[in-house]
Amino acid sequence: MSSDYSTVKEVILQMLASPTWKNQYNSFVDEYCIYFDDDEEQSIQQNNLFKQFQTEMAAIYDSFFSSLGLDNSDELQIQVTIYLQNCLKIIKEILNSDGDEEVDIQQLLALGDFQVFKAEMSFQNKRREMAAYQQLVDDEEDEEEVEQQEEEEQDPKEEEDSKAEQIQKMQILKIKLEYEQLQEELQLQQAMQISLDTPNQKKLEQISQLLGEVFARLQILQIEEMLQQNQQMAQNNDRKSKLIAQLNNLPLLDLAKEREIFTQFKLDFAKI
Numbered sequence: 001m002s003s004d005y006s007t008v009k010e011v012i013l014q015m016l017a018s019p020t021w022k023n024q025y026n027s028f029v030d031e032y033c034i035y036f037d038d039d040e041e042q043s044i045q046q047n048n049l050f051k052q053f054q055t056e057m058a059a060i061y062d063s064f065f066s067s068l069g070l071d072n073s074d075e076l077q078i079q080v081t082i083y084l085q086n087c088l089k090i091i092k093e094i095l096n097s098d099g100d101e102e103v104d105i106q107q108l109l110a111l112g113d114f115q116v117f118k119a120e121m122s123f124q125n126k127r128r129e130m131a132a133y134q135q136l137v138d139d140e141e142d143e144e145e146v147e148q149q150e151e152e153e154q155d156p157k158e159e160e161d162s163k164a165e166q167i168q169k170m171q172i173l174k175i176k177l178e179y180e181q182l183q184e185e186l187q188l189q190q191a192m193q194i195s196l197d198t199p200n201q202k203k204l205e206q207i208s209q210l211l212g213e214v215f216a217r218l219q220i221l222q223i224e225e226m227l228q229q230n231q232q233m234a235q236n237n238d239r240k241s242k243l244i245a246q247l248n249n250l251p252l253l254d255l256a257k258e259r260e261i262f263t264q265f266k267l268d269f270a271k272i
Helices: 005-017 019-035 040-067 075-085 088-095 105-112 114-149 156-195 201-221 224-233 239-249 255-271
Strands: none
Touching (some): 005 019, 019 040, 040 105, 040 114, 105 156, 114 156, 114 239, 156 201, 156 255, 201 255
16 A cells, blocks of 8 residues: 555545544544533643543544554554644645545544644534524424413413513524634634644634624623623533523624624635
8 A cells, every 4th residue: 555645645534534433523522522611610621531532533543544454563554643643734735625525624633732622622512502502492392382282371462472582582592602603613713723834824814803703792692690600500511401591691682683793704704
């Protein structure tokens, strides 16, 4: 087997696309990304999880090469091992390629860079919060169907106003979560660029500027009482409970205008 750059790159891409790698990676993220929830007190645990992540993925790496009939003394595996430890050159070339390969570059960078690992886990945690939000919406719809089937003594107008207020709160919560997810995605892209030996300074500046704008919008959606409450909820691993606890502390705002602002942010991000 040739050990030139193309072969090394091919083997790496094959490994990342393998079910074994994907399953282990997704399993780790599913179990531990909840601990990357903007809580600085968990920094020691996050560092320990980083070491655990490296150990577990290294085991998959060894298993993958064994399945190819290669051992630790094989020249190609030595080259790929060096790559995994010092992978900036190939990653940079993949990032600058013609885009015909679907590669989760952050998975590669996360192996050797704690900041990328942390940003990736935080981003994945926000994605799962969005899934929890959708489950919350589904639960609300199920409860509403049950209530409609039961006899209600509540005044119809009062009941209608209550439902309208709840719907508005849920919509405000959704856009807040979308802002948070965009913020985490921007921070992930920022960490990936910084980890490169020659980061794209123009892209970094664009990311930094957009991050500042997103952060400003999030400040509007969070009040001090809510920030303190979020810290108290940090130990609670039930995402749905966290979301429900936020509902009463959300400020009223012009949803149409906020949605327009958020959409523009997404368009700006796509141009970076």
